[in-house]
Amino acid sequence: xxxxxxxxxxxxxxxxxxxxxxxxxxxxxxxxxxxxxxxxxxxxxxxxxxxxxxxxxxxxxxxxxxxxxxxxxxxxxxxxxxxxxxxxxxxxxxxxxxxxxxxxxxxxxxxxxx
Amino acid sequence: xxxxxxxxxxxxxxxxxxxxxxxxxxxxxxxxxxxxxxxxxxxxxxxxxxxxxxxxxxxxxxxxxxxxxxxxxxxxxxxxxxxxxxxxxxxxxxxxxxxxxxxxxxxxx
Numbered sequence: 498x499x500x501x502x503x504x505x506x507x508x509x510x511x512x513x514x515x516x517x518x519x520x521x522x523x524x525x526x527x528x529x530x531x532x533x534x535x536x537x538x539x540x541x542x543x544x545x546x547x548x549x550x551x552x553x554x555x556x557x558x559x560x561x562x563x564x565x566x567x568x569x570x571x572x573x574x575x576x577x578x579x580x581x582x583x584x585x586x587x588x589x590x591x592x593x594x595x596x597x598x599x600x601x602x603x604x605x606x607x608x609x610x611x
Numbered sequence: 612x613x614x615x616x617x618x619x620x621x622x623x624x625x626x627x628x629x630x631x632x633x634x635x636x637x638x639x640x641x642x643x644x645x646x647x648x649x650x651x652x653x654x655x656x657x658x659x660x661x662x663x664x665x666x667x668x669x670x671x672x673x674x675x676x677x678x679x680x681x682x683x684x685x686x687x688x689x690x691x692x693x694x695x696x697x698x699x700x701x702x703x704x705x706x707x708x709x710x711x712x713x714x715x716x717x718x719x720x
Contacts, residue, residue, distance in 0.1 A: 501654075530708070539615075539697050539710035540655070553707045587655065600708070602655040 498524045501590050501603035509609045510578050518573040518606045522590030528552075529571040530600065531563060532587040540587055546571050575608075583610045613638040615700050617711035624688050625719050632683040632714050634672075634698030644674055644681040645699040647710070655697070658683075668692070688718045 502521045510516050522529050528547045532540035542555035546565035560576045569590075575582055585607050589600040614637045624630055636642065646658040659667045661674040661681060672683045681698060698711040 532708075532710075537620075537712070539617075539699075539712045540708075542707055542709065545707065555707070599657045599660075604654050 501588055501601050503586075503588050503603040503606050505606060506604070507607045507609075509611060511611055512578055512580060514578050515574065515576045516578060516608060518575075518586050518588075518608070520571045520573070520588030520590075520603060522569050522571070522588075523601045526590035526592055526601070527569050528591045528593065529565060529569065530589045530591070531571070531573045532589065533557070533582075534585040534587055534605070536584070543573070578610045580610050583608060613642065613700050613702055613709045615698050615709050615711035617696075617698055617714050619714045620712070621715045621717065623717045623719060626690055627687050630683075630685040630688045630692065630716065630718075632696050632698075632716065634681045634683065634711060636679050636681065636698070636700050638679075638700060638702060640702060641676075643701040643703065644672070645701070645708075646670070646672055646681075646683050647697040647699055649695040649697070651694070658696070688716075690718050690720055692716060693718045 500523050504519045530545040531543040534540045543557050544551050545553040549565045562574045565571045585605040587605045588603040591600045616635045618633055644661040647655050648658040649655045670685045672681050674681050695713050695715050697713045700709045
């Protein structure tokens with residue numbers, strides 16, 4: 498099991514563009530959470546997907562949207578990119594969404610907006 | 612809203628010295644507290660959780676509800692402990708994790 502995988506590894510976009518990041522959860526996991534980690538900061542919760550629905554959302558604008566597929570993989574979409582969206586985007590998967598549990602993190606996608 | 616504070620960005624200690632990484636939280640209920648660690652060139656991983664009350668790699672952390680703290684401690688630092696440490700809080704129920712800003716632990720040989 499490769500654990501949580503994310504693609505691409507790095508991405509450079511221009512302001513105003515749109516970007517899609519992808520995540521495959523650890524085998525057997527059904528819940529995917531997305532985080533934004535700016536330089537020098539801790540990860541900030543964006544949203545969580547379970548059973549193909551957004552279950553929880555952090556304080557992020559509607560420009561950030563997501564999707565979960567029947568195979569539990571997930572996408573994070575960001576529209577109208579701003580310079581401030583430059584960050585490491587982390588995906589984490591877990592076995593259940595019903596309570597505190599260990600989350601397994603992916604290596605992240607480094608997004609640079611110019 | 613919950614918040615996690617890690618007051619030190621960098622903590623440098625000599626090998627063999629005791630380590631204490633501070634974490635304070637604010638939350639009105641009874642949260643679950645965690646410590647995550649990120650070693651160089653590795654992904655973020657769970658170190659320990661307060662509900663298990665276990666020692667991992669010699670680290671322990673006690674939840675002090677009166678002081679709303681969850682400090683991470685180790686009696687004798689090792690060079691391999693050098694890493695970034697994040698304190699995290701889950702309010703319960705769904706896993707909306709709140710992370711602190713992290714403390715970089717540097718163990719000097």
